Amino acid sequence: MVLLGKKILLGITGGIAAYKACELLRVLQKRLVQVRVVMTDEATKFVGPTTFAALSNFPVYTKNAETALQHIDYAQWADIYIIAPCSATSLARLISGTGEEPVSLCFLAMPGEKWVVPAMNSVMYNSPAVQKNLQTLRSWGVKVVEPEFGYLACGMEGQGKFPEPEDIADEIEFGEPSAKKTLLITIGRTQEAIDPVRYISNRSSGKTGEAIAKEFLRNGWRVFAVCGPMEAKLPKQCEKIEVKDAESMNKAVLKMQAKANVIVHCAAVADYRPKRAASQKIKNSRAVQKLELEETSNILTNTIKNKKKGQKIVSFALETENAWENAKNKFKNGIDVLIVNTPASGNGGFGDDFVEYGILTKNQSIELAFGSKEGLASRLFECTK
Ligand SMILES: Cc1cc2nc3c(=O)[nH]c(=O)nc-3n(C[C@H](O)[C@H](O)[C@H](O)COP(=O)(O)O)c2cc1C
Incomplete structure (x- = not known):
């Protein structure tokens, strides 16, 4: 409600x-x-x-x-x-x-x-x-x-x-989903292990995902959230699947995909991970000079491949330069809504309540402007109805 x-x-x-x-x-x-x-x-x-x-x-x-x-x-x-x-x-x-x-x-x-x-x-x-x-x-x-x-x-x-x-x-x-509609959303960041105590990650706080999950919940949707580590707190009414790295996020999303009417890829997933995670802590004496990296699974591409009829897919594009132009190139087949956001606030909007964002769909574009993450969530909800 x-x-x-x-x-x-x-x-x-x-x-x-x-x-x-x-x-x-x-x-x-x-x-x-x-x-x-x-x-x-x-x-x-x-x-x-x-x-x-x-x-x-x-x-x-x-x-x-x-x-x-x-x-x-x-x-x-x-x-x-x-x-x-x-x-x-x-x-x-x-x-x-x-x-x-x-x-x-x-x-x-x-x-x-x-x-x-x-x-x-x-x-x-x-x-x-x-x-x-x-x-x-x-x-x-x-x-x-x-x-x-x-x-x-x-x-x-x-x-x-x-x-x-x-x-x-x-x-x-x-409480109590009223509509028989389901959102599947990824939230937070991933951690790609270097060794048992070190990892590669990013600054995503999960706040945008939290706002989106809440918006769908209060409109009566059932919400499954595949969450990496994050500071944001989701209400108990969200059904949470907790994961650490890109690979486990990919598996969890593909397992849940068939249930979803809308999929929102909000998590900041690592594009690369160490090719081999050391099984023991890497010692100072063997200090790592170079990390050999490999690409992680592209969760967006995988969900587009498995897209069900009528399912909508929402993706995010964080751009540091020529945001609008670069984002347009990311608006590929299979994506229904693309949220473009920029690090205009100095830290990419991570952890802030406000963010600079624009929205691209097949039929409309909302130009970049500052707004609250709640406002972003409510506009996104309207676009996916
Ligand atoms: C210190 C104290 C604590 C109480 N705590 C409760 C309580 O937690 N739940 C409850 O149902 N009644 C509790 N009671 C009993 C109610 O206060 C009592 O039934 C009262 O008539 C309720 O009136 P009301 O429903 O008109 O407010 C407590 C009574 C006292 C003296």
């Missing part, structure tokens, strides 16, 4: 994880979501409404309502309602429909999408009552973010832990 610009009502109930709702609110705001807060009276004993009013920059709806119809006003305002943490007591109230306090009253009055994040002691969580209530909510179309396993505030270990706020936001933004 596209969260950008959405309005979220955050319901907070009386659980020890109420303090983590502060962080969840911030995470949602960072994803450019507007947040308002509603709290049960018990929740206000764990964290004061002043904190949430300050963070959301909006009055918090508590039992001391600001207006007579604040429940209708807040519920109608929101696109999504997330109750996090949701206590066992509040869960039962959502089912009973008594609407006797603000959080459950908003739930009754809310026409839009609803989520609950139960968090409690693991015995409570696994009790028939809680499980039955969650099952009922699911059958009503309410989405449930499962609590995690781990050490709980009560000192026990088990399922019931409030998930990391980033993971909650990821599940809402990227």
